[in-house]
Amino acid sequence: MIRTEGLTKRFGAITAVDAIDLDVHEGDVYGFLGANGSGKTTTVRILLGLVLATSGRAELLGEEMPSAGRRVLPEVGALVEGPAAYPHLSGRRNLALFDAMGPGGERATRRGRVADSLERVGLGGVDDRPVRAYSLGMRQRLGLAAALLRQPRLLVLDEPTNGLDPQGIQEIRELLLDLNRAGTTVFLSSHLLGEIEQMCTRVGVLDRGRLVLQAELDELRRPTGRVEVHTPDVEAVRSLLDGVVEEYDAQRLLIREHDPAALNARLVRAGVRVTMLGVERRTLEEVVLAATTESADHFGVGS
């Protein structure tokens, strides 16, 4: 659905995007993760034809961008760096205006499309107040509604849950997963690890304009071959399992062992009180921290 080769964008002396090779498959919920200023938004803008790449290629739905924009973009819904609308018009009228722009917006069915989109994002009952009077969360929902107008095959969303409260985030997450189940590919760019971890099937990690990691989320979080045991009897476990205990502290041990059930049985037989036991997995946070350098908005001496 999205494929780039050596995609590079320089603004003067600054390289915002540095030789990125993205690969997003159909049906993915792809998490595009990176700190603020790492080049996420610039990449999204290049994909949508808003910014022209310095070098490299970008493909959307199998066609070259930006030259195929007229054919491809009607099947793409986008939210780029926050929603935008005409502040003196109502949300409904804004959507009608955006719907009238570009191909595929037949007048006869416009009212229905607008109502459907508003309904999907939870703004079905919104009154005629101007967008100027909307809260940040309502604007975000309206932006999503605009992206959904054409029932796109691909959604490119930049920080879609920005400004939403926890219930709102949950709602939007459900909506996006629903759309994904119905066949929509979702490309989600965010700096929020939790959001990506909960929704995505694949992740790409951007660090200072470079794609430092791109893999299936399950693969990144596959078991490390160790079992984590929580117990008040740390000493007892250490003497029982001498040699396979790799790390420990006051109430927690990491044990090299592939079969957690057998380990559990053995500990219980030896009279060790176990409060918790489970396969150790790396969290996305650990993976990302290992792959990236320091924060992009950190300017230390000599860095």
Add this chain to the structure above:
Amino acid sequence: MIGVELVKLVRSRRTWATIALIDALPALVAVLLAVTDLGPRPGTGPAFLSAVLTDGTLFPLAALGIVLPLFLPIAVAITAGEAIAGEAQQGTLRYMLVRPVGRTRLLGAKLVAVMAFVVLTVLVVAVTAYVLGILLLGNEHVAGTGVASVSGSSLSTQELVGRTFLALGYAMLCMLGVAAVALFLSTVTESPLGAALGTLALLVASTLLLTLDAADPLRPYLLTRYWLAFVDLFRDPILWRDVLRGVLLQGVYVVVFLGAAWANFMTKDITD
């Protein structure tokens, strides 16, 4: 896309506020003339103002003469300066382009909307002036004997109407020149105010240089050099020389600045 832009124009409160403001000046002039009965002597002051005291139906022409040199260019500079930069500042430009609306189409639709604004303004001003002229000013309708041209001989009503439309067309072309400059600046900067002020600065500079003898070699190329040539259309016979040069000069400005606007916008990174 043109339809969308026209809807936005008509539904915007600012459009109507601007038109009302522009309309207020000739209305004020009409009231002052009616109250004091003091017109400028023939040949001085804004064109046709001396004639309206006797024939109020001429007031639309006088009103346009008042509005065209200053008010309308300011309004056009603001409206056209807003065109791209305003959408960029609002963030709506990126959503238009990914809809997708082609960049050339968008620029074209914006230009049409600006010219529609000019037509709308001229229409409102003319209608208001006609009504005010009949109500407040002289109604010694002299259609039978004809109206005095600027040269002194008389013009028939038919001639007058024809020449009025010619003059309006010429004024539109002048405004198109302003719109082209403002539209270009609007693609360069992300501040609508900057684009409008830049255009106004050019207009003021041009007007100023016209009064400066040392700038004589530049004069034939200044944007505002032939703007008032529309008065020549009401001479008998019509004095075509300046009007034709004006058309040519405005044409060059329009082509150059629209071309620059297009070239700049097509390759611009939209990073607002």
